[in-house]
Amino acid sequence: MMTLERPADGPGKPEEEAAARNLPILFVDPDPPGRRRKRYQPKHALEQPVRADRTTLWVFLILFLTGGFVAGTTAAFSASTTDSGNTFGSATLSNPAGQTIALASNTLSLGITAFGGFDGAPAVTYGARWRYMWPTGVSTTGSSIGCSPTTSSYTNDLADSATSSTSITYTGLSGFADGRWMCVMAHTAYPATKPAAPAVQWYSQKDNPNQAVQLGHVVQSVNLLDVGGTANRLQQNDKIVITFNQPVDSGSRPTSGMVCARSANERIYVGLASCSSNDPASVSAISLYPTSGVTLSTNGSYNTTWAWSVDGKTLTITLNTNTNVNVNGCAVGTSCFRVRMSKTANPSTALESATVPKRNLCIATDDENFDNGSCEPFATGSF
């Protein structure tokens, strides 16, 4: 083995010489010492680094930077599925139909004829709820109060039922007074049975039926009918129609009595045994007294016929004689009389409610009543 060097002036090539001497070639210097290339030297102090330095710099710079790219690419493997949108929506409960309210003594019977379902679907086994409110207006003639159709206006719970009907005692309600009108709204309730807290029921919130009811046992309205022929004159065949808000007990319904017009004290007494009584008010349960500016022309006595409706709520009294008492100062079609109720001496239980516990007829001077007037409606119509 030898290291060959290209002779400075020799004729043969080192490779050939080695081959001739059967020696391995370890290195061939392409640039013999005598012909070695000179390393480039900067000619000026501020000259840029040599090309070889910059090349090395670029190689390491590329390696340095691409190393980071490789790592980022590896981390990006992922897979995902996203849905186009989920909806979890709630239904709405529809209103019930056919609200019914019946008053009997101290009890209100509440009912509906059909439950509402969820968004038109038929109701299966749902419940009902009733709430109430006191309307601000007062009916002076016995006509029904207009109730609010707005569900949120009914803030007082009245009753709940897992069926379509129930009944409650109303006399203990806050704000109750004989003769006061109450507005009741029926709701469909779900689930049917009211659960224990914190669970709650859902109620129908729109188009719920509402209805007004006058509480207590009262004369709800009086209507005067001019059948005799001359306006504002008490004549034969003229009628006094008295309507009670609940049936009158059949055992306490008066079936006869005279109608007595007294000009001296401007009263028309109904149901006296005789018009000669010195104090007809003490025995008359019902009287009509004229409103301001209305007077009676003279006294008059009338035999009458009394007729009760089958349900015991309407009493019609027909004048059978003709004494021609004129009602002065009354414009036809206006309310010229107001009803005044009083207890009768005999029997004291006259005009009680039919249902047990029998409830006395509301008398403004004796009983609590709302606005001091709901027990004394103005009469409609005229003689």
Place this chain on the structure above:
Amino acid sequence: VEQRSAGGSVLRKLLYTMIVVSGLASMVGAGTYASFNAATQNASSTFSTGSLVLDRNVAATTCWSFGVAASTDDNANSSCAAVVDLDRVKIGDSNTVDIILKNGGSLPGTLSFGAVAACTSSANPGVNWTLGTGDMCTNTAFVLQEWSAGFSSAMSTCAYPASGVSGCSFTTPATLTANATPPSPAVGATPGLPLASSPQTLGAIAAGASRYFRMTFVLPTGVSNELQGRRAQFQLTWSLV
């Protein structure tokens, strides 16, 4: 001359620094490249990648992460069918959805889920009337329970929200309200729906394996009438990384 010397020194320093850093970087990558052996000669060398593919199966319908293109170039499919689509829910109603998540790729990964954006509450247009103003997102409860294969038995722990009881409990469910402190709410706070930007991890899944989840939505029995005629809308993302 002084300036040149200073410039050259800086350059040399930079060069040496990069040499050192590159050398260290190559050592860090040694784990990756150590198996390459220069002592043997390969007939041909292959550097191939694995894949992550997520199959989401709901109601016997599979939605693949690669969508209809059958390519993982875009491996985020945002057109899958809804998990839940209900608009006649009554108070106290519950609805369950069975979800099978399969790693259809060749690499193991980690599952997670979250909502694309915060749930929105609005009037439900599909009902008779819309008077309510309640927040359906806040009041809708949900849990995510993992089951064994074929939904034969529930796992002992609740996938979401985590609870100390066995399995998921509607005593402490999550709501659809976005989590304020993702991915998990503060201790004592009602957990919400995690957002996909900070998803809730569901753990590892091997290549080719499936996992079974049952998502249950409930309109609780205590929600007020203000929740009638309302709806919650939200998008769920199931991810495999």
